[in-house]
Amino acid sequence: MQLFKMETMKRNIKLLLGLFFSISLFVSCDLEELPENVDIVGPTSLADLEALLNAGYNNLGWPSGGNAQLFAEINGDNIDGPEGLNSDETEIYNRSTAFFNNTIRDNMYRGFYRIVLDANVVLNQIENNLDAIGVSESDARIQEIKGEALLLRAMAHFEVSRFMSHSPGFTSDNSHLGIQYIKEIDNAIGQNRGTVAENYADLLSDLKEAESLLNTTNSSNQYYASKAAAQAYLAKVFFQAGFGPDIDTAGSNYQMAYNYADAALMNTSAVFDVNLYQGGANGTERFAGNLLDNNNTESPNVETIFGIISESTANSKGGTFQRYRTDTAISNTTIRIMQDLYNSIPSTDKRKDLLEEIDGEYFLLKYNKGIFHVPLVHYTEILLIRAEAAAEVSNLTQAEDDVNSILDRAGLSTINGLTQAQLINLIREQRRIELLGEGNRVNDLKRIGVDENSLTIRNAPWNCNGILFQFPATEVFTGFIQNPTGGCN
């Protein structure tokens, strides 16, 4: 108090202002409020880097835990709509996804690019931040992680590409528009679409590098990506390129598909599951596991070359497949199967047990359970690729052998001596039945249409505009070329 009893007012004011500003300094903090619920530092150990990669694996469950498979089926000719479909799905079924906000489509698209980002973050860290992580680039685990990231990046792009662009061969030089193949983490303003030729070149480059970097069995956990997984995807990519121009100078598309399918089946620890349609106590299921009780006791099916693992109710995958379920109440969102498909399967075929007629409607029983593992590439699929590719390159013996394994397991009589065309048709039929509900059919039809120009998919030309998904409106910046609409109805 003494302070303010000085004689001159000026003096007083000066002192007061001095005091005032000292208080000001006292309150002026550095204003750094570091968030605690996020990590602003980034990876500092190999474990951190593995956690970033693991996000990519985990995020597979978002688009590929049933969504992509279901939407592809709705787009094809296996599903009988619009009964059983919600409004967004009906848009897909009607091949009219121009609705500016088709939430499910956009979410799936986003999901795939999320995996691309996760993979790119890992690659970016390997390129720029290994010092902080404390591992050298030559480290074997780093090389394997790089291979895993490249595989994830290619897988996600491949799936998007099949929804957003016509199959290779739609144009004679694959100059038709594909998707944006994203390799950088900073893509804030978007990127223009590449051609399908460019996309497939990128896919091959990523997958081949992944093949070379990956181990026969993943060193961290057998269910992470292996060399065979990369080879299986290479087979799928070449197979999809099918009747289009050759995408690799090393051989024709089908020859390459054959080679990689063969290599994958050789390298993988997965085996052909003879018990698959056995039923009863010894029967197995491709979508194995029933984890509702939070028990992670059942292993993925032995055919799984690479897939999504559902460990517990807390991190369950494959939820969208439940839309097929008939063991809970059948509702207006239960997926219906086409009658002609049901009728085309002879009653002696064990796989018909996976279908059921209820009041004149047809349902798929394959997914009648809670939570399960989701194989993304499995032995049967690659076997069928090998069979069809073999037939296409006139290796009829191999084709026959492979399709006979399939027929035999289904309880059907095996074949021999079919012509190439008969064999191909048979394999395609088997492919449709074997992979029903797994999202393959429409991509097969888009591939085959290149060869059979008169092919239709639910009465629409195989190459009509509407069969392509629209890019989310949010993707369309000025100059971005959206897919054309219409032409399918």
Next chain:
Amino acid sequence: MKTTITSLLFFLFCAPIYIFGQTTLTGTVTEQSTSIPLPGVNVVIKGTAIGTATDFDGNYQIEVNNGDIIVFSYVGYQPKEITFNGQATLNVQLLEDAAQLDEVVIIGYGVQKKSKVLGNAVRINGEDLKDTPVPSLDAALQGKAAGVQVIQGSGLAGSANIVRVRGISSISAGGDPLYVVDGIPITQDYFLQGDSNGQNNNPLASLNQNDIESIEVLKDAAAAGIYGSRGANGVILIKTKRGKEGLKFSYTGSVSTSDPTYEPQILNNQDLLKVYQEAWENDGNTGLVPLPRNISWEDALNTNTDWVDLVTKTGISNRHSFSVNYGKNKIKTYLNLSYDDTESFIKNDEYQRLSGRFNLDYQILKNLKVGINSSLTKGIYDKVNINDTWRNAQSFTLPFYSPFQDNGDVDNTFGNPLVELRYRDRRSEEMRSINSIAIDYQPIDNLYLRGTASLDYMDFRDYYWQSLEIGRISGTPEEERNTFASETPFFVTNYNTNFTASYLWDLNDKNAFNFLLGTEYQRSERLLYRFGNPEGFINSPVPLYESDAPDFDRESTGNTAFSFASYFGRVSYSFNNALDLMALARIDGSSRFGENNRYGFFPTFSAAYNFSNHEFIQNSKTISFFKIKSSYGITGNSEIGNDSRFGAFSIPNSGNLYLGNEYKSIIRLDNPDLKWETAQTVDFGIELNLFNNRIETELSGYYKRSKDVLLDLFQIPSSGFGESLWVNAAEIENKGIEFNITSKNIITDNFSWTSNFNIAHNANKLISLGGVSPDLLEGGFNDTRVIEGQPIGTNYLVRFSRVDPTDGLPIFLDLDGNETKTFDLANRVSAGSVIPDATGGFGNKFKYKNWGLDTDFVFTIGGNIYDSFAKRALGTFIDGDSNTTNVRTDIYDRWRNPGDVTEQTRLFYDHREVQGLSSVWQYNHTGFLYDASYLRLRNITLSYSLPSNFLNGTGLSAVKLAVTGSNLLTWTKFPGGDPEIARDFQFQRDRNLSPNVSYLSVPQAKSFTFNINATF
């Protein structure tokens, strides 16, 4: 001049009582017309600083000398001067004054005489806060302040209002004004619980309106500029009551009813079945239309459930508030204890609030005073999901659905509102305490120091629970039934300290300066938790707020905080009581701003000239006051996410593993440039008072240009980033004109009549979106867009032309304006705007002896309402099962036969009958766009004060009874419900862009309130 300042200081610092006279004079001051005692009247000896104030009974006591002139002055009354010449007692009656120019108003960090105010501010006094069952006191601003648009939330007990000062100048960042209670910027988060249950959080719910002394709205830069980076959307200063001289108890109680202003006009079972059948046959089908959920026609004809009736009721609310005022010598306190129970017209929707307040002023020394404000509120909001009740009842649950299964259980195979009402329990509990301590010290003459420290603490918990009965009635096996009990807590701690020093320097008679320097620091921290188990719920036999047993695992998800450090200064200069100049500046630093933009500088300049002393005004019989004023200033908006500037990776959640390993992913990249939105405002105003200040008018115009407007952009999907990114990109222009007039039409001893009217026009335009695709602002429920060159919140729709009389099909317009029957989203144009041409209000107050009658009207002219549910409710697409809805009775006016010229199209069973329409939800067109104009009688209040002679001997000093009717009358062209629409929003952008988009929105409450106010 000197006296003016002296009296100003009395208001400022509750002037200490100087005692050095010889004679003690006592007396009572009353109001002339009613003889009601006037508390708080200033009694000052002219030419000195000696004075006192009357207590609650109007009594005063003052030491005087013979010949002293005693001045009695009171806000709103004509002052009286009486010379003391030995009277023993001196009772005085004051007459209400036409002019209130010397009213003292709060400005940022201080107070000022109204005549000296340079900025544009509007004041609402506590007594004008009508006692209606509106839980949010900002509702009182509606129609009262030109340029302040208040859209009342809804009739729900916990709903939040939307307040927009001078248009919308933000897109993604919060557009709400800054709320400052007793000098503290309070925690203000509308999205604490997202849009849960169809409504947003109301940050003002914990403020008790009985505690409010006044609310001040600072509109322009001159007024709000001192709040710098947070002033761009205006500032609302709320002042709570403080103790006055004397001892006084006061009780206010009220009881209210609440009913919806709009009863949904929907079909009963018979009519709906006819509509379904007609649609079926229109599509070329024969036979009876199959009914949804495989209901038989026989059952349908025999079932007519009034779903709306099942979910609504007449809400009864009551409020009790008891306060104590005590003031003697150095101590003045105000204490309040209140309990409210507000029920809305929706069943199970109820807000209970218990609140206490303690305000204390203690004059330690004659130049040192300490003030304490403390409040504690507990709010319990029992709520329902509006989608499951109000909305479903008039849409997805059809009248021919029965609420019950055959075995008497509630039917849960559709969106049955009874499931929500009976078996789910939603509640939020809020414990909030706002406390502050202020020290005022006057070390030397004319220098005032003030230091304030405050703490605003909120403990907010959201609860959800559902009964196992839901599992049972749904046929879930017993072992799989869950109660999904959850508790989501938030703890928000908001500290604020500020120091100001102001110095009044009267250079001479003509030149006066007022300096202010200040610094402020604020830090707000929010603690977030979730359940320790990954499922996010546990099973509990009772809701967790009732459960005392299980110590369920709670896991911190980290804290999020922001801080502001600010320095500010203000210099005012007054010349000859006519010219006023002011310059102010604030420097704001915030933890929210990126590294490259740590501190912002926000200056404001303003000038005013008062012609009142000029001869032509002095001589004028008409004009009594004339002032022009203008200001230019830069303000900001800093409502950015706390952590938005940081590049970040997620932190692995324990228990969330993939293949036994943790996973973490990138969330966003760094944005070191992130900063505030900058608004530059030019303001011009004229104040003109006529007829001895009986008519006061103010006309103002403004131009506001906002740059670096924040966009919370969804990153382009192929970027892979799930989280949106905040960028400073857009530019927005607002310009407007505001006018208000108050008039004291009649003032006599027994009768008075005053009127007020205000109107404001705002034109708003998005200048630039900074090259960003408007679709990247996707998401939310908003059906509006931002389009360059158009107002913020443009309805982007296909144009509907007419109904084809030959076939009843809709005809649209394509982009070139040609008619087409094909519905194509490519033909969308900006067709309307949610922003009105003008908003305003008018009111009248009549007083006759002890009777009072107040009416308040509010109105909106122009702008559009888009009825987003009309595509179902009027579109009449039956579409089979999942989307089937009831329809409105408006469809009676539909096309039925060739040649019918109608407003409504034919009925459709299948939406594909409309060419090009691939989903009903796409069917957004201008046929459902309406004129948003309305006029509403917001309040009408009849009050009666018991005469004082009647109360003699009862111990009561005043009793006032009042009946208020709210929202009794509304004139509107909107057929789809209440024209005042604030639907549930998902985030700030929705609040900015889509206020007038209706989706079965909950209407306002129509209510009657009986209120009693007694003091003793």
